[in-house]
Amino acid sequence: MTKLSVNINKIATLRNSRGGNNPNVLKAALDAVRFGADGITVHPRPDERHIRYSDVRDIKKHISVELNIEGNCREQSFVDLVLEVKPAQVTLVPDTTGQITSDHGWDTIANRDYLQQMISLFKSAGIRTSIFVDPDITMVEGAAQTGTDRIELYTERYARLFENGNKEAAVEPYYTSAIRARELGLQLNAGHDLDRFNLPYLIQHIPWIDEVSIGHALICDALYLGFENVIQLYKRALIK
Secondary structure (H helix, E strand, O other), X not given: OOEEEEXXXXXXXXXXXXXXXXXXXXXXXXXXXXXXXXEEEEOOOOOOOOOOHHHHHHHHHHOOOEEEEEEOOOOHHHHHHHHHHOOOEEEEOOOOOOOOOOOOOOOOOOXXXXXXXXXXXXXXXXXXXXXXXXXXXXXXXXXHOOOOOEEEEEOHHHXXXXXXXXXXXXXXXXXXXXXXXXXXXXXXXXXXXXOOOOHHHXXXXXXXXXXXXXXXXXXXXXXXXXXXXXXXXXHHHOOO
16 A cells, blocks of 8 residues: 655644744654654755754654655755664755745756765665656656666646646656656655545556655645544545
């Protein structure tokens, strides 16, 4: 079954808007696990506008499930944090400074040598690696040449077309990319703009997705439906 990693960045955004420690980010991570999350995802940025580096350290010490740290490996502070904390997985995302949210995958051809270097660094520390890629077979094939363990398909386009009613067009490039990834021996993650409505269709067509990381939609749903209930709803949405 596809695993659910809950991204708690938005919990930290709410905390930071007023200062103090309410809501408590560590408690949110622990509660997410208690409510059924298979993993916790965080995406620290240098300005610490949501998850702080200290949050990452605290979470790693206390959770009993996998920690996935996403971020831009061109930032030395991010690299240092990952090597210090040693999460189960690091997901390399080609963010630019000040970017509101991730909006594209790596050009795995142009950045092959660089990605090989970074992936080797993290894998030598015993950390599973994943790189963010668009649903493009060429980019998937380039990813395989970097030595990464996994790719994470950037699913914003899927979510947008699905919402507009173009379900078949939405899933087609993801299906062909996922097939190629499997042929190349790459494990598969997916994330960005996934929600409890578009998840079942994606999983129906690509049942071998190993993990989805979901934050924004899940936290928005929790405002109305409750954190515990929502995690269970998302878990049920992942049943093939």
